[in-house]
Every structure is written in C-alpha cells, then in structure tokens.
Amino acid sequence: MEKKILVTRSSMPPFEEYVDEIKDLWESRWLTNFGKKHRQLTKELEDYLGVPRLQLTVNGHMALELALTALGLEKGSEVITTPFTFASTTHAIVRNGLVPVFCDIRPDDCTLDASKLEALITDKTSAILPVHVYGNICDTDAIGDIAKRHGLRVIYDAAHTFGETYKNKGVGNFGDASIFSFHATKVYNTIEGGAVSYKDEAFGRRLYELVDFGIADEETVTGVGSNAKLNEFASAMGLCNLRHVDDEIAKRRILVERYRERLSDIKGLHLNPVQKDVKSNYAYFPVFFDPAGFGKTRDEVMDVLAGAGIGARKYFYP
C-alpha cells in the first residue's frame, strides 16, 4: 500500500515501559477512583506545568465543563468567548446553561481580540473564556485588566498549550483557571484525559466533588456532580508519556523550523506568527491561504495534498 503521511500520530512510550508501569495494578486491583497513578501524575504534572494546583479529568471537555460549573456562574448569564475554536469550548458554555457571546479574533494569531471585549460586556456578563488557539497565547494582561475592572471571572481554554510558558510562567497560571486536553492527538496524551489548573482551594474542592458525583467524603454528598475521573491505566500512560514529552516537543520543533524555512517566502501564504515571550510546544503549524496571491484556495490545496497521500486538516472544520 502507498505510504500515507498523517497529520499527526499519537505519542506512545515503548511498550515495555507501559507494561512495567501498569504491572502493580494487577496487585493493587485499584483501577480508578483517584488511585496511586492518578495521585502521582497530578503531582508530576503540577511540577511540569509549573502550576500550584491541578485536577485531572477524563478529558479536556469535562475539564472545561466542570471548571465552568465550579465557578458558580449565574444560570443564563453571558460568557464572552471566541468563535474560532473547537466546538468543545462553546458546548461547555451552553451545557452549563450559560449564553455564549462571540468576540472577534485578532487576524494575526487568531486569539480573542481584547480591544473588542469591553463593547460586548453587559450587566448579564459573568465570565470571559478565551482560547490559546494553536498554542498562541492570548493577551492575558489586557484580558485580566478588563476582567478585574468589570468583576468578571476568566477561564482559559489551554487545550493546545501543554508545557508552554508565557513571560517565563506556565501558561496554566493565568485567569481563575485553565483547562488542558490530553487527548490522543495532542502533543502530550493520556489516551483521553484533561486537567484544570487553578489557585483557589475552595474552587478546587468544588471541582473535585463535581468530578466524582458530588461526593466530598464517604458520608457526605454536597450536591449534583458528574463522573469525570481519570482512570489508573490512562494515568499510567500519562506518567510514561511525560518522560518523553520533551523529546516529542523537540522533534516537532525541528519540523516547524523546516516548514518556516521552506514556506516563509511564498506569496499568498501566511504562517502562524512567532509570539514574543512564548516558549512554544510546536504542536500546530497552521497555514493561511490567500487565493489571490497563492493562486489556489485552501480546499484545492487539501485536495492536492490528499492526492499525494499527505493528510492535512481544516482547523476548525466544522
């Protein structure tokens, strides 16, 4: 069969390493419910991401959905967000009984345009949910200032930014909380998985309970919760992949540098900008086509690439 080049391939540790990591689960028979692997991974990821606290979840979407719930925003209130994201961001807002209000994005890095935020704030606005899309960091200073001035909560969708830093700070330190995705297609994966990083302990307690049916302890159920626990096999995958993630990022960096070198001077092609003060994870390499200059539309380019066995994705489509 003709060799195909896929847009991405899931990172996996050496088979023996994973087998070794899961061996003790056959002795403990503790497969989920915040077990040893879960606790170890939480600690190691807090260190790696440089964040004070982290709650692991079953996927990035539930991280976002439950983090929004844990903020306790008034039902029916408005959350200002970006339309230029994966569907999960808006779904998390709507599934919380909140109303998404779309703010336009900056044309260069595709993140929420903070200069257009204030015009959208009404007496119904409760929060801002920007996305560090493609790993591009939002204008956290401007967004933070506006939120403070108007008494709004800020939660960042950092699904694309595992391991990135901005001004030497882990990207999970901005706003009230940030969410990460550890989906199989991401630069770091736990097969399926995700996390919320946050500072406030009371928020963390609410979130922990929401992740586990509202159960605070053996005798106490504080309210209605979900089930979004990361199991021990996924956590074990996370422990293994964390040992290799720096190599993964280094490999992607080489590819990104090659793309930049070869694609920079082509008329009608716009490459993702290099952001100042950002340590990138090189996870995405979006290219924008200006058909007038380049002579072909995005979809035509996709077809040509597909004909050559090269996978590309329309991000975001739908």
Ligand SMILES: Cc1ncc(COP(=O)(O)O)c(C=O)c1O
């Ligand atoms: C921007 C964004 N937010 C949220 C998610 C949801 O993450 P998950 O797939 O882990 O549920 C994704 C997923 O790919 C995403 O790209």
